[in-house]
Amino acid sequence: MAPVELTHPSLYINRELSQLEFNRRVLEQAMDPRVPLLERLRFTTIVSTNLDEFFEIRVASIKEQVGFGLPQVGPDGRTPQDALRALKEAAQKLVREQYLFLQQQLLPALAAEGIRLLKLYTWTPEQSAWLEDYFDREVLPVLTPIGLDPSHPFPNIQNKNLNLIVALAGSDAFGRDSGTAVVQIPRSLPRLVFLPPNVADCPHGYALLGSIVTTFVHKLFPGMQVRGCYQFRVTRDSELWVQEEDVEDLLNALKGELRTRNFGDAVRLEVSDTCPPEMAEFLLSKFDLQPDDLYRVDGPVNLHRLAAIYDVIKRPELKYPPFIPGPRRTPGAEIDLFAELRRGNILLHHPYESFSLVLELVRQAARDPKVLAIKQTLYRTGADSPMAEALLEAARAGKEVTAVVELRARFDEAANIDLATRLQQAGVTVVYGIVGYKTHAKALFIVRREDGRYRRYVHLGTGNYHSVTAQFYTDFSFLTCDDAIGEDVHNVFMQLTGLGTVPRMNKLLVSPFTLMDRLIALIDREAEHARQGKPARIVAKLNALTEVKVIEALYRASQAGVSIDLIVRGVCCLRPGVQGVSDNIRVRSIVGRFLEHHRIYHFHNAGEEVTYGASADWMSRNLLRRVETAFPIEEPALRARVVTEGLTTYLADNTQAWELQTDGSYVRCAPTPPDEPRPAQETLLRLLSANQGAAQTQRQILEDLLVRQDMLE
Numbered sequence: 185m186a187p188v189e190l191t192h193p194s195l196y197i198n199r200e201l202s203q204l205e206f207n208r209r210v211l212e213q214a215m216d217p218r219v220p221l222l223e224r225l226r227f228t229t230i231v232s233t234n235l236d237e238f239f240e241i242r243v244a245s246i247k248e249q250v251g252f253g254l255p256q257v258g259p260d261g262r263t264p265q266d267a268l269r270a271l272k273e274a275a276q277k278l279v280r281e282q283y284l285f286l287q288q289q290l291l292p293a294l295a296a297e298g299i300r301l302l303k304l305y306t307w308t309p310e311q312s313a314w315l316e317d318y319f320d321r322e323v324l325p326v327l328t329p330i331g332l333d334p335s336h337p338f339p340n341i342q343n344k345n346l347n348l349i350v351a352l353a354g355s356d357a358f359g360r361d362s363g364t365a366v367v368q369i370p371r372s373l374p375r376l377v378f379l380p381p382n383v384a385d386c387p388h389g390y391a392l393l394g395s396i397v398t399t400f401v402h403k404l405f406p407g408m409q410v411r412g413c414y415q416f417r418v419t420r421d422s423e424l425w426v427q428e429e430d431v432e433d434l435l436n437a438l439k440g441e442l443r444t445r446n447f448g449d450a451v452r453l454e455v456s457d458t459c460p461p462e463m464a465e466f467l468l469s470k471f472d473l474q475p476d477d478l479y480r481v482d483g484p485v486n487l488h489r490l491a492a493i494y495d496v497i498k499r500p501e502l503k504y505p506p507f508i509p510g511p512r513r514t515p516g517a518e519i520d521l522f523a524e525l526r527r528g529n530i531l532l533h534h535p536y537e538s539f540s541l542v543l544e545l546v547r548q549a550a551r552d553p554k555v556l557a558i559k560q561t562l563y564r565t566g567a568d569s570p571m572a573e574a575l576l577e578a579a580r581a582g583k584e585v586t587a588v589v590e591l592r593a594r595f596d597e598a599a600n601i602d603l604a605t606r607l608q609q610a611g612v613t614v615v616y617g618i619v620g621y622k623t624h625a626k627a628l629f630i631v632r633r634e635d636g637r638y639r640r641y642v643h644l645g646t647g648n649y650h651s652v653t654a655q656f657y658t659d660f661s662f663l664t665c666d667d668a669i670g671e672d673v674h675n676v677f678m679q680l681t682g683l684g685t686v687p688r689m690n691k692l693l694v695s696p697f698t699l700m701d702r703l704i705a706l707i708d709r710e711a712e713h714a715r716q717g718k719p720a721r722i723v724a725k726l727n728a729l730t731e732v733k734v735i736e737a738l739y740r741a742s743q744a745g746v747s748i749d750l751i752v753r754g755v756c757c758l759r760p761g762v763q764g765v766s767d768n769i770r771v772r773s774i775v776g777r778f779l780e781h782h783r784i785y786h787f788h789n790a791g792e793e794v795t796y797g798a799s800a801d802w803m804s805r806n807l808l809r810r811v812e813t814a815f816p817i818e819e820p821a822l823r824a825r826v827v828t829e830g831l832t833t834y835l836a837d838n839t840q841a842w843e844l845q846t847d848g849s850y851v852r853c854a855p856t857p858p859d860e861p862r863p864a865q866e867t868l869l870r871l872l873s874a875n876q877g878a879a880q881t882q883r884q885i886l887e888d889l890l891v892r893q894d895m896l897e
């Protein structure tokens with residue numbers, strides 16, 4: 185057989201189509217009747233927010249390439265034009281399915297539970313009267329209708345805002361009769377309005393603001409006749425462009441860019457499907473969009489706003505059962521965490537195990553007279569972050585506190601600018617990392633004076649220092665006072681805050697320097713072992729796999745006979761199961777209650793297993809354009825936990841797993857009798873959370889999970 189060119193386009197799945205496939209899996213979760221009803225609603229809205237981001241960033245970037253006439257083709261051989269055509273077609277199909285599901289299944293199922301959307305034109309006289317009163321009091325005073333004529337040009341419509349286009353007849357007091365007006369719905373108004381149960385005729389009746397304004401829109405145009413009123417929403421390019429090399433102050437430059445974010449180039453127009461074609465064409469022309477950029481939807485154009493129902497309605501039986509994260513003994517001030525760490529490393533598996541221990545470590549550091557310095561990277565922390573509070577407490581207590589705040593964390597830029605400013609004001613030394621490289625590494629570093637020497641305590645994680653997402657993102661936390669790792673983390677911070685050449689690392693792999701090369705070397709070593717006839721095995725868990733050099737290395741390893749399992753939640757450009765290229769590679773994706781987020785790299789290494797936890801996906805941006813860390817888990821008991829809890833349990837999942845096919849589609853796994861269902865997240869929840877009656881020791885947990893160890897062999 186002729187040698188296969190491993191860069192051949194046929195060996196790569198299109199990145200955007202793969203991202204849409206991920207959203208299809210999320211939609212399948214919404215469609216799954218076994219999932220509690222309000223969670224199904226939440227998954228439906230997640231599809232919408234994911235698609236928003238997809239258009240704002242990915243589609244915007246491809247459109248830009250098309251606009252610039254760039255000739256480059258992607259690894260899959262598609263030109264930007266081809267990619268755009270294909271993704272639009274796939275997105276249209278997905279959106280159609282999403283709204284069909286909404287109308288035919290989800291809304292009726294919610295109504296059956298007394299959670300009823302009071303649809304336009306179906307209101308009873310009492311409901312109409314109540315909503316009219318609401319409109320007059322709460323809505324009308326803040327609306328500004330804009331009649332279109334030469335002195336009222338088409339308004340500058342904000343990204344993702346809800347708007348109405350109104351067709352009018354007759355002429356107004358000034359004799360103007362352009363026939364069209366636009367009403368922008370202010371963001372300050374709630375998008376969902378809940379009616380009192382006696383008016384709604386059900387426990388939870390609600391109307392959408394868009395329907396309310398549509399019904400009473402004539403009140404904005406007295407004396408004129410409203411011929412039609414249609415919702416629309418435009419999505420704009422939201423990538424921020426800061427020429428980082430040229431700016432003197434990144435924070436101020438970003439602040440300036442944020443002001444323009446809502447007015448980037450339009451990339452998508454959504455209208456309600458009742459909108460007449462000429463109106464839709466008019467809007468398309470105003471936004472400089474093509475007919476295939478139009479998404480006609482049978483339902484609200486701002487579907488993601490239904491997420492408020494999930495938050496407002498307290499019906500625990502319609503949600504996933506709550507759980508108490510382990511360990512049962514929530515560490516408080518009475519446990520000296522520094523002493524615990526001197527006794528041994530700690531591994532935590534979130535969200536099954538509580539993130540509060542990491543927080544408690546910073547709090548104890550803030551109060552501990554022996555602690556001299558605390559350094560931390562902050563990528564996403566969330567509003568009112570307890571972690572930021574702990575750092576502030578430490579700064580007030582006179583510690584040397586350094587925060588590397590990543591201002592460019594997408595869609596968290598404004599929050600991070602606020603955070604950086606607050607920390608600075610309290611005396612924290614704040615740096616924004618390295619120009620041109622986002623700091624995505626998750627590291628916490630504490631220096632403590634003990635018996636005449638300095639000891640370094642470190643937390644390294646696969647997820648953010650974000651107390652809210654830590655309750656539903658799966659991640660590992662590794663805490664240690666290992667000298668060699670301490671020195672490495674010290675060097676990472678020296679690099680992030682200072683200047684200097686690349687330091688030699690003892691144990692960590694760091695992007696953009698050693699991580700990619702070492703990763704490829706580790707894959708190649710496995711291939712070499714396979715060629716020598718030794719057992720060879722790679723298992724990795726990632727959010728995304730797109731980097732061509734890594735994919736090529738994996739193809740080489742597969743050709744050499746390495747058995748490879750990849751658990752990739754989202755985008756995967758590697759094509760598994762191609763004869764002679766990737767027949768030894770299997771790819772699965774887990775989608776479920778918790779967002780799969782840990783990155784784990786595991787190599788059999790002829791029996792001397794090597795396992796890393798990491799902040800980096802196998803994408804060019806993570807490996808080449810970000811500061812990331814991968815940390816080895818060397819201690820056998822902890823490594824066994826990472827392998828069993830983070831890998832084998834997921835490989836055993838026959839319920840929430842989707843297997844990637846050679847053609848790029850995904851097929852959901854199902855237990856074949858007599859196999860029992862083995863959903864990984866539920867298994868881990870059962871074993872690690874504090875829900876169960878009797879306390880479990882680490883040993884018991886491990887033994888339970890080790891049953892699955894054979895999956896790795």
Ligand SMILES: Nc1ncnc2c1ncn2[C@@H]1O[C@H](COP(=O)(O)OP(=O)(O)OP(=O)(O)O)[C@@H](O)[C@H]1O
Nearest residue numbers: 210230233234563564647727775776777778779780
């Ligand atoms: N259970 C779930 N299943 C699928 N998607 C989810 C789930 N929960 C949340 N999401 C979606 O996942 C998105 C976050 O995913 P993403 O990988 O971008 O995380 P992130 O915090 O940006 O990761 P990182 O910063 O490490 O790159 C959320 O915006 C939300 O829409």
